[in-house]
Amino acid sequence: MDFILIAVIVLGSIGLIAAIVLFVCSKKFAVFEDPRIAQVNEVLPGANCGGCGFAGCGGMADALVKGADSGSIDGLNCPVGGTDVMGQVADLLGMAIANGEPKVAVVRCNGTCENRPKIAEYAGLRTCAAMNACGAGETACGFGCLGCGDCVAACQFDAIHLNPETGLPEVDEDKCTACGACTKACPRGIIELRKKGIKGRRVFVSCVNKDKGAVAMKACKAACIGCGKCEKECPFGAITVANNLAYIDFSKCRLCRKCVAVCPKQAIHAVNFPAPKPVETVKEEKEAQA
Template sequence: MSSIVLITVACLSLIAFLSAVILYFVAQKFKVFEDPRIDEVQAILPAANCGGCGFAGCRNLAEALVKAETFEGLTCPVGGTEIMDQVAKILGKEAPAVEPKVAVLRCNGTPEFRAKTSRYEGASDCRIAHSLYQGETDCSYGCFGLGDCVRACTFGAIYLNTETRLPVISDEKCVSCGACVKACPRKLIELRKKAKKDRKIYVACSNCDKGGPARRACKVACIGCGRCQKVCEFDAIKIENNLAYVDAAKCTFCRKCVAECPTGSILEINFPPRKPKADIKTETVNA
């Protein structure tokens, strides 16, 4: 009996040993070499896995950065220039300048400006609402206020204002990952160049209808009148599809367009109050 047990154990041990040897040689034959620098780069990245870089996660971006000859088209919007400089040192490459950006909502249609003409009773989801109808107002371009962008933001940079029913974006928390841009079914959120003191001038409207219908749907709608374009001395404003657009790269923050806009659709954010114009009294002197 004992000899049978010993033979069985010996056979099993031999099979296990041979299997281990075979597996070892197979693993060596088909193993895939992975550059150890990938782990180093991944350790530096913020591990947000937000997809703002265009990849599924930070690991995928790290692999692309290591394999690429240059960083052209590759960047981490969350980490910014500081992170990319560290990555460049590891890989011995030149780091690109990462232009800081911030998300803005191109809609200012609060209940004060957009009259409610219907009532929505359904899932609290912007995409579902967008697929069903134009919204609770006559504006078929405006924000639903159901919070898809809020849920998409993993950095807590967006919250829904219960009074205005519009999302509010925090300049301090926004990392320009672009998740909110992708989440909005009406493409109302845009990543714009971040200026000093977080100042911004942009058209808070996305209505492409002609002036009359647009104004009837919302009091602060852009009517495509072109007055802002005419007053701009820096060619920073264009009118397309009845809608004005301010180019952040050309805008010098002179604010002439803001003062000229008849509907107030152009917003100026984080600017000091305008100085009141002095009343100039004139007297007529009879010669």
């Protein structure tokens, strides 16, 4: 009986000493967390998509609070929450934010099944990353979409799907949050975040093929051949041609669409513009005005 009592006393003493040590350590080595971090984290959408550049919303909240303490949160943006969420965060932290242009994911490839027929059959792991690591893929174009849907799997918002007829991914503008997950998932970099534009209108080169014109045309009927006609036609200096490929700077583009008209390969796409009026209608309007 004495042994049991001694054992209880010893174990109790050890437990008490351990509790005291843990309490002292917790107070001595406690890490203070600004309560504003939790408040900001509650405002953020909680998608943890990484579109802001941080591992999750918690990292973004911490960065926002630190930015507020340093005097500015410019450059920090939650693409999922958008302007509304960032406005709430700014109010919470007593900061002002610059109004950023809304963006949307754009698929810069027009290599449909018709424009870019298959010349081989891939029998390995059905992912874009795996197929790209093995070579050019199933077509002659070593730059275009591989069609395995890595971008679809990466999207947490059901905003991108493969079109079974064209074999290309298509973005639902209403669902896209510009988080950038699809751009990171694409091993060939054909998906780009671009300014959404007024009324969703934008103009871009739907090709990333850097081969010379003759080689590019053999691989895809709609490939950019780097002829430079669009660059010469643009009155705003928004288009540059480098490495046999044209690129439109959306910060300079004024949506005049002159480049679309002169492109001999229809590689430049204009999105969400009204359909052009028939020639007869235009003539009638001019006659009426006269």
